[in-house]
Amino acid sequence: MNALRGLLNKYTGNQIVFSNKYATTFFEKFPKLAFLNNVTNLAPMMKWSLSIVPITQILSGTKLPENIDVYQASSLCATGSIWTYYATLISPQNTGTRMLAACNAAMAACHGYNIYRRTKWEKSQIIPIENKN
């Protein structure tokens, strides 16, 4: 564990994602993209992508109910629900905590809806026994 900490020591407290000369040159050339090189900006964007991607798939119809992964949707829905509630408990209540709650609520909602779609599809697959009398 100490060896691992030593290995990761240069990253601890360091929010810059890439520090090499190529990245430095690139972000000097495109300063508007520099905010992507800070992990405290990237992380919330990635968290939102866990809601935006499934919502996009629902709206565009590219994800059919039979392809929905119930394990994955359940774990993401449960995680989103708990962290939404957690965001309402912590202090201080500011824009950051409200965005945290909104992000996790969106994640819980869209994956919950996916579970509903999958369940509805499974029920529609049950073929009633034909009465052959």
Place this chain on the structure above:
Amino acid sequence: MAERWTKMVGFLGAAANWTIPIASFMNLKNDPEKVDPIMTTTLAVYSAVFMRWAIAIYPPNYWLLGCHVANEVAQLTQLGRYGKWKVFDSKQESDKQ
């Protein structure tokens, strides 16, 4: 009392985070063709960023790092299985027809 409850919910949230890699590992037994490459890629990128984030914060959160390393391994394995199926098995299936 309120503080203990908040900590318990936080612990529950951290435990729930672990269900994501667990669910992904459980899905390794499914057919590769059922893998959703878009969502799997999203989860892989998400975990890569949060691996970095877990050690960028101070104090670093090594449990969160471990959780996202596990998820990263699971998602990349799924992408690998899907890619292999896409390149090899689906070609064989089309050859059979």
